[in-house]
Amino acid sequence: MCYRLGLAGAVIAAVSLAGLMAWPIGQPLTPLALQGNVDRGAYLARVSGCIACHTDFAKGRAPLAGGVALDTPFGTLYSPNLTTDPEHGIGGWSQAQFARAVREGVSPEGHAYYPAFPYSFYASFSDQEIADLWAAFQTVPPVATPSRPREMIFPFNQRWGLKLWRAVFLDPPRTEPVAGKSAAWNRGRKLVEGASHCAACHTARNFAGARKSDTEHFQGSDALPGGEKSPAIDHLTLTTRGWDAASLAYALRTGITPEGDAFGGSMGEVVLYGTSYLTEADRTAIATYLMDEHEGG
């Protein structure tokens, strides 16, 4: 009897595991019938950190050829090659595959991406924004450097586990406009909670690497990849530490803080390869939103 129960349990477990591995994720691929704008797409790629994370600046490597290591508690990931190389980059992708990868975190083969890729924030992108990004990525010269395989530790190297992760932790970004707030404020919200994915570093993560959005939004993290720390950036903390919207917008342009320090670490990268290229209006929008009370996640 006991034996039979055990056998039944094992069979159920094996069937569920097989089911989990075969469980399809992501929406069906549907082509977007939209013409993208290269300049707008390149700008969005800056805002979103594509260039910062997928370019190995320290080694002087080609733009968007990947290879930047991300040391997480679950193992090491390397940002993949996003150039138009058909074999090693995304040159063989369709626009629909690109859209699903960016907004849903699902690879052309149907695998789930690790949440180190902040697709959960990019879920807020409109079809037009995806078409713009796609158009911009088409202008990147091919680089035939293979993407470096990830080195995750067990059980995190089992990709099917990410399907469970998605089912439990994946939430839509909170970018919807808030009535009664200014246009700049709502633009800031769209950037901060969406494309610029500030919470990816400034919100602590739980045992499974999911952000504690409901309880610790923007409260900072002391366990960033590579052993770095990020400060809290809720509006009260920022105010207490001497920031205002103008000084924050200025720091996002120059990297210089009101106390005379200059950003380093990943915030230095964010400014050098990202926010220093934005319009003054967008930096002010980001600062306006961050310095005001808001519900985010």
Next chain:
Amino acid sequence: MKTERLFLGAVVASVLAVINQSVFAHGGATGVVKERMDGMGVMKEAMRVLTPMMRGQVDYDAAVVRERSEDISRHAGEALTRLFPEGSLDAPSEAKPEIWQDWDAFSAMAEKLRVTADGLAEASENGLEMSGEAPAVGGIMGDQGGSMMGGGMMGIGAGSDMMDLSQMPADGVFTMMGQVCSACHTRFRVEK
């Protein structure tokens, strides 16, 4: 006899106090680590004074700009790199060991800091432009590497060697200098 001892005691106490202050400033740093952290402190103080001026929040004072950028120049270049002997990572140093794996990049940035600080001193009379848009590194698409093609030259104000900094608005030079600080911290400073 008694007064002598008291006097001696006072001397010892004050010597200890002085040692204490100099040794334990910067959370216990000593030697070369303390020296460079103090130097960074001088530069940070200069930046703290100059930043509101460059943002137009307080009145622009060319003499102060010259003086403070000279402070920075004095602690940049060779003066900075000589305080980073190989492997000097004693607590509470915030230096990354990558400094010695990529010494050329590190010393190039230190030198760039000196060049831009000297440039700012020379540009101090030029005053502010306050354009706000597009830093020295380039725009969004196409020009000077500001496109999908990544940032120019590791994010350090591209081509500052070729430009005549003394002819630029002071806030433009100041931004370039700040980008050098940030680029170096990004690669070579531990964020605690």
